Amino acid sequence: MAGRHEKDVEYVGDSRVIKRRGGPLTPPDYTEFPGKTEPFYPNFLLKEWMIAVVSLVAFLVLTMAHPSPLEAPANPNDTSYTPLPDWYFFFLYQLLKYEYTSGPYTVVGTILIPGLAFAALLLAPWLDRGPKRRPKDRPVATSLMLLALAAIVFLTWAAVDEHQKHMASQGGGSGAPTVEVSPDAPEGEKIWAKQTTCQGCHGVDLKGSGFAPSLEHVGSNLSQEQIVDIIKNGKGQMPPGQFQGSEEELQKLAEWLAQKK
Amino acid sequence: MFRRIYQWLDERLNIGPLWRDLADHEVPEHVNPAHHFSAFVYCFGGLTFFITVIQILSGMFLTMYYVPDILNAYQSVKYLQNEVAFGVIVRGMHHWGASLVIVMMFLHTLRVFFTGAYKSPREMNWVVGMLLFFVMLGLGFTGYLLPWDQKAYWATQVGVKIAGSVPLIGPYIETFLKGGDVLGAQTLARFFAIHVFFLPGVLLALMGVHFILIRRQGISGPL
Ligand code: HEM
Numbered sequence: 001m002a003g004r005h006e007k008d009v010e011y012v013g014d015s016r017v018i019k020r021r022g023g024p025l026t027p028p029d030y031t032e033f034p035g036k037t038e039p040f041y042p043n044f045l046l047k048e049w050m051i052a053v054v055s056l057v058a059f060l061v062l063t064m065a066h067p068s069p070l071e072a073p074a075n076p077n078d079t080s081y082t083p084l085p086d087w088y089f090f091f092l093y094q095l096l097k098y099e100y101t102s103g104p105y106t107v108v109g110t111i112l113i114p115g116l117a118f119a120a121l122l123l124a125p126w127l128d129r130g131p132k133r134r135p136k137d138r139p140v141a142t143s144l145m146l147l148a149l150a151a152i153v154f155l156t157w158a159a160v161d162e163h164q165k166h167m168a169s170q171g172g173g174s175g176a177p178t179v180e181v182s183p184d185a186p187e188g189e190k191i192w193a194k195q196t197t198c199q200g201c202h203g204v205d206l207k208g209s210g211f212a213p214s215l216e217h218v219g220s221n222l223s224q225e226q227i228v229d230i231i232k233n234g235k236g237q238m239p240p241g242q243f244q245g246s247e248e249e250l251q252k253l254a255e256w257l258a259q260k261k
Numbered sequence: 262m263f264r265r266i267y268q269w270l271d272e273r274l275n276i277g278p279l280w281r282d283l284a285d286h287e288v289p290e291h292v293n294p295a296h297h298f299s300a301f302v303y304c305f306g307g308l309t310f311f312i313t314v315i316q317i318l319s320g321m322f323l324t325m326y327y328v329p330d331i332l333n334a335y336q337s338v339k340y341l342q343n344e345v346a347f348g349v350i351v352r353g354m355h356h357w358g359a360s361l362v363i364v365m366m367f368l369h370t371l372r373v374f375f376t377g378a379y380k381s382p383r384e385m386n387w388v389v390g391m392l393l394f395f396v397m398l399g400l401g402f403t404g405y406l407l408p409w410d411q412k413a414y415w416a417t418q419v420g421v422k423i424a425g426s427v428p429l430i431g432p433y434i435e436t437f438l439k440g441g442d443v444l445g446a447q448t449l450a451r452f453f454a455i456h457v458f459f460l461p462g463v464l465l466a467l468m469g470v471h472f473i474l475i476r477r478q479g480i481s482g483p484l
Contacts, residue, residue: 063353
């Protein structure tokens with residue numbers, strides 16, 4: 001250290017670091033900002049914590065009101081299942097469904113568009129270098145981001161819409177029937193096997209679950225007409241209009257159920 | 262009592278500066294919703310952190326029941342959800358929290374973008390943020406397979422196939438993700454490892470860097 005003057009050296013623990021000329025780019029304290037600053041601890045943290053606790057309770061209520069979904073166990077042989085990623089991947093998934101992003105052009109959808117968008121985002125600080133920070137003083141950056149947002153919203157919506165239409169054309173519920181029915185089973189049983197929405201509550205095996213009653217012996221309480229009425233109009237917690245199929249099939253299903261005594 | 266313990270430690274380790282740095286920084290007016298309601302946009306980073314903590318805690322509890330093999334994974338999740346006390350809440354928090362954290366992170370990114378906060382001198386933190394974004398999406402992708410239900414299996418099947426369609430490196434990525442030729446036992450085991458060890462490790466490291474940079478550079482000034 002000989003030759004170096006004391007005032008050029010800053011002590012950090014036991015090591016000597018040469019003092020920097022010129023300060024850091026931003027001073028790490030806020031005394032330069034006008035207005036009412038507040039210490040992080042305890043003032044600001046306390047307020048944050050109070051809001052966090054309220055949100056946490058709201059969140060807990062939500063988790064109890066809407067238990068997380070769990071479908072049938074994975075069945076690698078069931079190729080008729082319509083797969084869907086988690087919702088925040090919808091836009092990427094939907095992007096692959098257009099003419100110039102699928103088939104021979106798949107690279108466009110998998111690499112080119114997302115890659116360009118991501119590279120632009122990653123390099124934003126170097127692409128948008130001016131000192132101005134207000135959105136309207138950066139028209140290019142702002143409009144590109146708004147465009148990207150619009151595209152994400154649209155693609156997400158399109159994915160949901162397409163999926164719903166597809167499901168409707170498949171005869172409702174998500175996925176293929178989870179029960180195997182023998183070809184000589186009664187007509188009603190075959191129809192039941194397709195009603196994944198009904199099965200969601202009453203169980204594939206009619207055993208019921210939670211608030212939904214077992215249907216194993218419905219026939220002893222209800223007639224075919226009454227069953228049809230409940231399927232159409234709902235009852236108590238059961239929503240109306242869940243049956244997927246024709247009126248004739250509905251009658252056959254109700255007939256089969258009415259025989260369950 | 263606590264005072265004595267603190268003093269004992271402080272005499273030896275000089276711990277004051279460590280927590281003082283965190284505790285004593287000023288929160289400027291323009292980011293404080295108590296002064297300007299619109300400043301709530303500055304809360305999204307903190308909210309992302311808060312939910313990340315929830316994810317880590319609920320995830321730790323999930324692993325007390327979850328069994329990462331294809332014969333038992335589904336049953337273990339079902340058991341946790343239906344039989345274990347508070348199981349619905351633990352799984353629910355992790356499930357809905359996974360979506361919420363993405364939403365919060367997205368809003369945080371938009372706040373940073375539209376306030377031009379990524380500009381000099383904060384370029385590095387923006388890049389760290391983008392990496393965080395990727396790690397989060399990776400956590401979402403790998404976590405989705407773990408319940409091993411129909412939705413999990415088939416969504417991953419599609420995701421892996423899309424990755425495999427990438428020119429040149431695609432097949433390698435596909436084999437890496439699957440851990441073999443089929444989506445099966447190996448895949449579940451490695452998705453579990455990636456979801457529970459690798460990515461959270463990277464996430465914590467990146468978040469550490471993110472926060473150190475924020476403390477170093479301070480929050481960007483008012484617009
Ligand atoms: C795990 C995810 C993340 C966490 C927990 C997190 C947390 C935070 C927190 C607490 C702040 C302080 C200011 C605020 O809350 O708005 C902040 C600032 C910042 N974040 Fe993040 N962040 C995350 C992801 C991201 C992402 C995805 C980006 C963008 C690509 C990003 C870029 C930035 C930048 C540039 C700042 C400095 C902003 C300024 O000085 O005004 N962060 N982050």
